Amino acid sequence: MFSKSPRLLLAALGMLTLVGFSALGWVLATLIQGRSLEEVFFPEARSWNRQLLDGTIYGLVASANILWLLYNRILDQPRHFFEQLIRRFNITLPDIFFLSLCAGIGEEWLFRGAVQHWLGIWLTALAFVALHGYLDPRDWRISLYGVLMVVIVAGMGYLYNYSGLIAAMVSHAIIDIAIFISLKYFPGEKPPSPEQQQA
Numbered sequence: 001m002f003s004k005s006p007r008l009l010l011a012a013l014g015m016l017t018l019v020g021f022s023a024l025g026w027v028l029a030t031l032i033q034g035r036s037l038e039e040v041f042f043p044e045a046r047s048w049n050r051q052l053l054d055g056t057i058y059g060l061v062a063s064a065n066i067l068w069l070l071y072n073r074i075l076d077q078p079r080h081f082f083e084q085l086i087r088r089f090n091i092t093l094p095d096i097f098f099l100s101l102c103a104g105i106g107e108e109w110l111f112r113g114a115v116q117h118w119l120g121i122w123l124t125a126l127a128f129v130a131l132h133g134y135l136d137p138r139d140w141r142i143s144l145y146g147v148l149m150v151v152i153v154a155g156m157g158y159l160y161n162y163s164g165l166i167a168a169m170v171s172h173a174i175i176d177i178a179i180f181i182s183l184k185y186f187p188g189e190k191p192p193s194p195e196q197q198q199a
Contacts, residue, residue: 007091010095013099014099017107021106025106028110028114029117040113041113051170054159054163055163055167055170055171056174062155062175063175065148066149070179070182074141075141075145083187086180086184087184091180096176099176103172103176104169108165111124121158122157
C-alpha cells in the first residue's frame, strides 16, 4: 500500500510523529518525571503569545543560517540528495506544512519537553541530530551540516528553557518549512559527477 503511495507513507509517518512522540513525551514528562503540563509548556511562565514571538524569531534566524550552509558549494551533494528525495515523494506545499507541524510538535514534546530534563541541552541536541542521521563519520559533508544542526538544536534547548515548549515547537516547524520549501522550489546547482570531478 505505502509503496504505491509515498505521500501516504509520509502522512502516516507525520501522524506517528505527532501522536506517538507527543504521547511518549507526555508519559515521560508527566507520569515518570512527575511534572505538570504547566511546568513542561511554561517553564519560565512566558505567555503563549510571547512564546510564539520568541519561536518565530529564533526559527527565522536559525533557518537563515542553515540555508546559508546548505546552499554553500561544499554541501552540493547532500543538498542534491535531499532535493531528489523531495521530488521522489512528490511533496506538495500542504504536505510541507503538515509534516513540519507534526515534527515541530511531536519531536519537541519528546526531546525538549521530556528527554532534555534528563540529558541536558547539549546531550539531547547531539542525540536528536544523530538520530536524524546527520552525524555520519563516513560522510564529512553531511557531518558538517550535522555539527551546525547540533548548535541550532541546542539553541532550541536554550529557547525552551528561556521561553517554553511552544517557542521550541514553533521554531522547529519554521526551520523545517524553510528547508522543505527551499529544497523543493529553489534547487541549487547540480553537483558535478565523479567523471566531471576527475576531468
